[in-house]
Amino acid sequence: MPLTQIQTIQSLAEALTWFERELSWGVDPAHLRHLTGRIGELFTCVMTRGQMALEVNQRGYDVISADNERISVKTITSSTSVAFNPNTFDQVDRIVILRINVNEENGVSVETLLDCTAFEARSRLGNGLTFYIETQRPTRPVENLAVVASASYGSYTLKQYENGTILVFEGDRKVEPAKPVLRRIANEIGFDLLSAGGEQKTTRQLGAGIIRMLALQPRGIWPRSGAGQLVVDE
Structure with a gap:
């Protein structure tokens, strides 16, 4: 059943709360992929006023935006690269790569690493359709x-x-x-x-x-x- 925007936001808040609770119990973020994937998809739904795809990994995409874009969402915590399936990439209109950061200062936060059309992504990802994450990003004091x-x-x-x-x-x-x-x-x-x-x-x-x-x-x-x-x- 499609969720309203309010329901999607509430679901995202609940997923983040559960993620924080698991961390407080000492669980490694890398072992919470079931939650991180859900958080990333809900976050993307909120950003795009979209809906979850009807089936898990339906033809390579996870979210359908309010503009009818088919979006493939990848969510990481500590990985240094993200790969897309070349067999289903032609079914995707847009890709979103998110990172869930966990630190003492900010707690849990969601960072957008890449958000672009699939056409733009092809030139950036190369033949292997792999995105490599920068470990250090410049920040202003x-x-x-x-x-x-x-x-x-x-x-x-x-x-x-x-x-x-x-x-x-x-x-x-x-x-x-x-x-x-x-x-x-x-x-x-x-x-x-x-x-x-x-x-x-x-x-x-x-x-x-x-x-x-x-x-x-x-x-x-x-x-x-x-x-x-x-x-x-x-």
Whole structure:
């Protein structure tokens, strides 16, 4: 039965939640292919306002977009290459390659590695119809972005940037990794380390929550363990 757009979004959220829960139980992402494939197809349905193909791997494609494109979806976690079946590639109008990233800062996120027509893909994939994933991609320094909130706790300064990134500084030195310091501060001020679903909060969730919690307290109360001033950027 076709899903409405709302139902597709809800299904994607449920699949991502289950994926996060499996990770919290210590399951290797590479062993969750049944979930990653489903997440990728649902994500593509949301992007294209599409529907799942009626049969699994129906003639080489997985999703039919709102524009009636037949889309082959490949979803990876740690693979370095993706290959397409040359016997069914002529049945595909568009290809989408996604990667599910898992890290301490962002938690689980879905990244689009390639999204193009099958015709465009042929020249990029070569005769083997194989896409090779770049292991390192250039990024701009987060310090170039605006700081939207900050707070001082003892000798530490917490900064939240406009993309959600949290950096912790001790004086002029950036503390890396930031999460152990954030966990220690959270324990001292009584901020919960777990989400409502029982999963460990990410670096961004911890940092943002701690800054908000410090902002609610009168100046001078924090930190409990020593002197420090709270400064919150509006």
